[in-house]
Amino acid sequence: MEAEKNLYTVSVYTENNIGLLNRISAIFQRRHINIESLNTSASEIEGVSKFTIVVEITEDQMKKIIGQIEKQVEVIKAYFHKDEDTIYQESCLFKIKSDLLFDERQIQNIIKESNARIVTVNKDFFVLEKSGRREEVELLHRELSVFGILQFTRSGRIAVTKDAMEISKMLLAFNN
Amino acid sequence: MEAETIKNTQKSSQQTERISGSEAIIKCLLAEGVDILYGYPGGAIMPVYDELYKYQDKIHHVLTRHEQGATHSAQGYARISGKVGVCIATSGPGATNLITGIADAQIDSTPMVCITGQVASHLLGSDAFQETDIVGISTPVTKWNCQITKASEIPEVFAKAFYIAKSGRPGPVLIDITKDAQFEEFDFKYKKCNGIRSYIPVPKLNNASVEAAATLINEAKKPMIVWGQGVSLGEAEAEFKAVVEKAGIPSAWTILGAGAIPTSHPLNIGMVGMHGNYAPNVLTNECDVLIAIGMRFDDRVTGNLATYAKQAKIIHFEIDPAEVDKNVKTDVAVLGDAKESLAALLPLLQEKTYPEWHQKFKDLYATEFEKVIKNDLHPTKEGLTMGEVLKEINSQTKGDAAIVSDVGQHQMIACRYANFNKTRSNITSGGLGTMGFGLPAAIGAKMAAPEREVISISGDGGYQMTIQELGTIFQQKAGVKIVVLNNEFLGMVRQWQQLFFDKRYASTEMVNPDFVAIAKGYSIDAQKVTKREELKEAVAKMINTDGPYFLEVCVEKEDNVFPMVPSGASVSDIRLE
DSSP, X not given: OOOOEEEEEEEEEEEOOTTHHHHHHHHHHHTTOOEEEEEEEEOSSTTEEEEEEEEEEEHHHHXXXXXXXXXXXXXXXXXXXXXXXXXXXXXXEEEEETXXXXXXXXXXXXXXXXXXXXXXXXXXXXXXXXXXXXXXXXXXXXXXXXXXXXXEEXXXXXXXXXXXXXXXXXXXXXXX | OOOOOEEOOSOOOSOOEEEEHHHHHHHHHHHTTOOEXXXXXXXXXXXXXXXXXXTTTTSEEEEOSSHHHHHHHHHHHHHHHOSOEEEEEOSTHHHHTTHHHHHHHHHXXXXXXXXXXXXXXXXXXXXXXXXXXXXXXXXXXXXXXXXXXXXXXXHHHHHHHHHHHHSSSOOEEEEEEEHHHHHOEEEEOOOOOOEETTBOSSOOOOHHHHHHHHHHHHHOSSEEEEEOTHHHHTTOHXXXXXXXXXXXXXXXXXTTTTTSSOTTOTTEEEEOXXXXXXXXXXXXXXXXXXXXXXXXXXXXXXXXXXXXXTTSEEEEEESOGGGTTTSSOOSEEEEXXXXXXXXXXGGGSOOOOOHHHHHHHXXXXXXXXXXXXXXXXXXXXXXXXXXXXXXXXXXXXTTOSEXXXXXXXXXXXXXXXXXXXXXXXXXXXXXXXXXXXXXXXXXXXXXXXXTSOEEEEEEHHHHTTSXXXXXHHHXXXXXXXXXXXXXXXXXXXXXXXXXXXXXXXXXXBOOOOOHHHHHHHTTXXXXXXXXXXXXXXXHHXXXXXXXXXXXXXXXXXXXXXXXXXXXXXXXXXXXXX
């Protein structure tokens, strides 16, 4: 019987070093696991980076991979969460011909209803930004694609967890 | 602002001095107590070699004949001494030739620092001559790696490298240094590293888990210990022996655990795994508590996991949290350093013996002796066996030698039959199974422990993978005793072909050169033995020779190594023939 796969959000707090991305992604690659999305950014702590990685794997695989990630010298701490334990968002940008804004009245309604934001408009094109869950972003994409999209891009998932991470406490313990 | 990520509790005693990056590298090595390193020069590392020339009275550079040899020598040095082995190479092919040894050190937890030269920083990414992305290439097989492009980074990176390589579960570290950073002058000051904030080398021992382990052990009716290299890596031999003896538990070892307690110890019940002893493999599936100490349940140890020790409670003493529940689900995990954990366990254990349970091991040993060991050690057929060569070496070295084996049939025979009185005496490539490991590893081992008898035992296949290191032995006058057990086959592969591929011996037969002539070409005294009656005297001559010696023993061509747990089978389905 094959174990059930889940969508997990992995949060990895690390030092900000060259090559660490390679080291972490190699852990997934070696086990033939596809990364659904990956985002790196600053974290709440100065000088500490945060990786947010989304993967669809079994719980057993997830636990072992967290062990392998935490084993890396420059990783401070790694966590994994299911969707219900995080608040998560993705962000996307659409570049669309400006004419359509006036020729196709429906577009204005779609923008309003989707809570998307117009970032910029010029005579050739306008840029629309939408943040939300994957389903919302995908719905907007479907609705707009009818009219033609010049460019589309979507970010990886970013997430914060409902429970506390306590990285600062961990780092404080080291300094003492 | 740069965050303070490493701890230097030791205050620097020296004033800063303005020196080049390459001289700084030498000073870092000296500060870390390095007196020997193995390597091969080339364009991108020449400034460091220039400094090695100036410092040759303080630090001995061993010119191997191939960079792979340098890594294995550094590994042999580290394995016998517990110190960090160091090797050095140039960029490009020099660096890529280190990879096999690095991967070997990673999987066998060997502390090693590898230094590679790199093209000048302004050329990085330009496909310059001998440029290769060695940091990218080595990432999956190093514990840590780092590229230095400014001389000022050298002291901190070297301090971290040695700390990381040696602390916790040891492993290989690679430092890549651009040529311009080697030339650049800066104000040098060295401070040893004592901690890195993102790195916990040894998990904090949890007393509750030690107590839970003690309770399970004390209540056990048929306990069994399987120990690995963690015991010797943690320098916990004394604590381990005390635990084994007080608890009276029959104890088996993995290939890298060999020798942590002597082979002759009454509670030492032999080797587990694919070619391990019959009793500990069979009784793994009969014990009620299995106590794993500093081992990682490798597939060559466990066979089929679905049928591995399912009846037993599992206790796992382990330093690396990622190993717990990785292959075998544990009932009690004791995370921590073996020395500390076993010392904490000892007072909680009841003094016990298990005569009936222990007798089962002895009975199964008798079966194994009758079916396998007798024929290996006391053969009646004409051809020489690998086992009788080991028996002769045991008898003449009295079990005090360090045995450095290569990979294959001879390795399994060496591990099964060599007597180890001392810890850190079985030096072999366990996890990676690197043919060609033995000869260069023996060089490093002999240099780290010149007072010890170091015997390299190889097959005719693996020996030829790094045979060029005879040149290193010759130049260094390294007193390595080299034994080649020649069956004119890649024996282990041939054995599998015989058993599982209907004797289709695809590319396993070797047409070999005159090995004695080759050794003599390097001025190494050498002899070839083809008959049983010549063996004793030949081994005596080898042992009594001051300096290196080469002994070729022509053994039975198609002997097999038994017992054997066929790949994917249960350990209790081990075959005796």
